[in-house]
Structure formats: structure tokens, C-alpha cells
Amino acid sequence: GENVEQHPSTLSVQEGDSAVIKCTYSDSASNYFPWYKQELGKGPQLIIDIRSNVGEKKDQRIAVTLNKTAKHFSLHITETQPEDSAVYFCAASRGVLNAGGTSYGKLTFGQGTILTVHP
Amino acid sequence: GAVVSQHPSWVICKSGTSVKIECRSLDFQATTMFWYRQFPKQSLMLMATSNEGSKATYEQGVEKDKFLINHASLTLSTLTVTSAHPEDSSFYICSAKGQSKGNTIYFGEGSWLTVV
Numbered sequence: 421g422e423n424v425e426q427h428p429s430t431l432s433v434q435e436g437d438s439a440v441i442k443c444t445y446s447d448s449a450s451n452y453f454p455w456y457k458q459e460l461g462k463g464p465q466l467i468i469d470i471r472s473n474v475g476e477k478k479d480q481r482i483a484v485t486l487n488k489t490a491k492h493f494s495l496h497i498t499e500t501q502p503e504d505s506a507v508y509f510c511a512a513s514r515g516v517l518n519a520g521g522t523s524y525g526k527l528t529f530g531q532g533t534i535l536t537v538h539p
Numbered sequence: 540g541a542v543v544s545q546h547p548s549w550v551i552c553k554s555g556t557s558v559k560i561e562c563r564s565l566d567f568q569a570t571t572m573f574w575y576r577q578f579p580k581q582s583l584m585l586m587a588t589s590n591e592g593s594k595a596t597y598e599q600g601v602e603k604d605k606f607l608i609n610h611a612s613l614t615l616s617t618l619t620v621t622s623a624h625p626e627d628s629s630f631y632i633c634s635a636k637g638q639s640k641g642n643t644i645y646f647g648e649g650s651w652l653t654v655v
Contacts, residue, residue, distance in 0.1 A: 454644070463632050463646040464583070466540065509582060513644075526573060527634075527644060529582045 422447040424512050426530025434538050439500050441533045443510035444492040450512040453493045454527070455484060458507045467508075468495070471515075500537045508533045541640045542566050545633055545647035552623055552654055559619045560650045562633030568613035569635035573644070574606075577630040589616050613637075623654040 423446040433439050445453075451472035456464035470477045470484045470493065477484050481500075486493040497504055511527040542565040552558045562572055571590050575583040587603075589595040589610035597603045605627075607619040616635075620627050632649040636642050 456646070461630075461649070461651070463543075463545070463649040466643065466645060469643065515642075526585055526588055531582050 422450055422512055422514070422528040424510060424528050424530045426510050426533060428533060429531060430534045430536070432536045432538065433500055435500060435502060437500055439495075439497045439504070439535055439537075441495045441508055441510070441535070442492060443494070443512075443530045444490075445512040445528075446491070447512070447514065448488075448491065449514050450528075452513040452515050453484070453486060454511050454513075455482075455495050456509045456511065458509060458532075460506075464509060497535075500535075502537050502539050505535055505537045508535055541635075541637075541643070541645040543569075543633065543635050543645045543647040545650050547650060548648065549651035550653070552652070554624055554654055555622055557619055557621045558623055558652060559617055560631055560633075560652070562616045562618070562635065562647050564614050564635045564637065564645075567635075567637040567639045569616070569637045570613065571636050572610055572616040573634045574608060574616070574618050575632045575634070577632060577649075579630075583632060586618075620652065623652070625654045628652055628654045 426443045454469035457467045458464045468482050481498045483496040509532050510530040513527050544563045546561045574586045577583050586601045587595040587597045589608050591610050591613050595608040610616040634644050634646040636644045
């Protein structure tokens with residue numbers, strides 16, 4: 421089955437700096453890679469995702485890059501703010517193309533990264 | 540995005556009793572729902588996958604008679620922890636996906652279960 425490794429486990433940055441979290445996956449058939457932000461006591465919130473037909477995706481201060489050959493993908497947060505402090509999880513999934521579009525199966529999560537942004 | 544709601548947000552129950560947690564997709568029809576368990580400072584562990592109208596598929600090591608999952612409609616799945624014990628205390632999270640939301644997986648807010 422799929423195995424996702426995430427690093428670092430903790431990351432501490434100053435407000436305004438950039439933060440980078442990296443994940444590797446083992447199943448070359450995985451083709452969907454979402455990132456989730458989880459605040460204390462809450463469920464994970466999807467912040468950005470990327471599919472294997474693109475190498476990079478950006479949404480304001482957040483970007484994700486994907487290297488299919490090396491089987492790794494990264495989350496980049498620029499101009500970090502204290503409210504970015506949370507636990508971030510990467511995940512991988514295998515999608516199947518059917519008549520209704522692409523359907524993605526279960527997610528395999530990384531171990532999580534505790535991001536702390538100091539004011 | 541999409542809205543996935545869980546109820547209750549937190550519950551305390553006595554050992555030996557059963558407790559039910561609901562997961563609802565509020566603005567889309569969820570053909571598939573997933574149930575996770577999360578221990579403090581750990582990642583999410585998939586317990587089971589449920590497709591509407593069929594039996595849930597449980598992950599290895601998860602007791603199906605202990606954690607009963609029902610996905611009776613396209614907007615509701617329930618997890619029932621039967622004969623709960625203190626070691627069942629955990630944060631339970633559901634997620635759901637549907638074609639109208641591009642099959643992207645959205646999570647609920649989670650439910651804290653404490654068994655005393």
C-alpha cells in the first residue's frame with residue numbers, strides 16, 4: 421500500500437518568513453496530493469491540492485510543487501502570519517477515471533508538521 | 540469548498556454503553572464517506588470507507604462489530620461505538636466526497652469521545 425513520509429515534524433519560523441514542508445510517497449500510481457491544515461480540536465481543512473498532471477499550483481501565499489519522478493511534493497507558505505500556526509498534513513491518493521470524471525480513493529496521510537509562526 | 544457536519548462535537552459516555560456519531564454532507568450528495576480516528580499529536584488513521592447503500596470496508600485491525608458504520612443515505616453516515624471502553628476515547632473525524640464537488644474529499648469538524 422501507499423506510504424507517505426512528511427518532514428519536518430515541527431517547524432518554527434518568524435512572521436514574514438517562508439515555510440516549506442516536504443512529503444514523499446511510495447506508490448507511483450498515486451495521482452492526487454492534497455494538503456490539509458488542522459487547528460487544535462478541529463477537523464482538517466483542505467488548503468490546496470495538486471493532481472499529477474501539473475507540477476506546481478499556487479493560491480495566494482500558498483503553493484504546492486510536485487515531482488513525480490522523485491515521488492515527492494512540497495507545501496510552500498510565503499509571508500507567514502501567526503494565524504498560519506497549525507498542524508499541516510500532506511496526503512496521497514490514487515484516482516480512477518470513470519464516466520463521471522475522476523474519483524479518488526482513500527487518502528494516506530503523512531505524519532503531520534506542527535508549524536509555529538512567531539510574531 | 541463543501542460543508543461536512545459532525546454531531547455531536549463532543550460526548551462523554553460511560554463504559555459499556557454505545558454512542559453514535561453522525562456525519563452529514565450539507566451541500567452535496569456524498570457517495571463515499573470515510574471515518575478516521577486521531578490520537579493526540581498523531582496523524583489521522585483511516586478506520587473504514589463507506590459507500591451509500593452498501594457495507595463499509597474496514598481497514599485492517601479495525602473491529603467491525605465494535606465500530607458500526609451505516610451509510611443509509613447520500614447525505615448521512617453514522618459511526619456507532621458499541622460497548623465503549625476508555626481506550627476508545629479519541630477524536631473521530633469523518634470525511635466525504637461527491638461528484639458535484641469534483642470528488643474532492645472534505646472533512647467534518649470532528650467529534651471528541653471520552654469514555655469514563
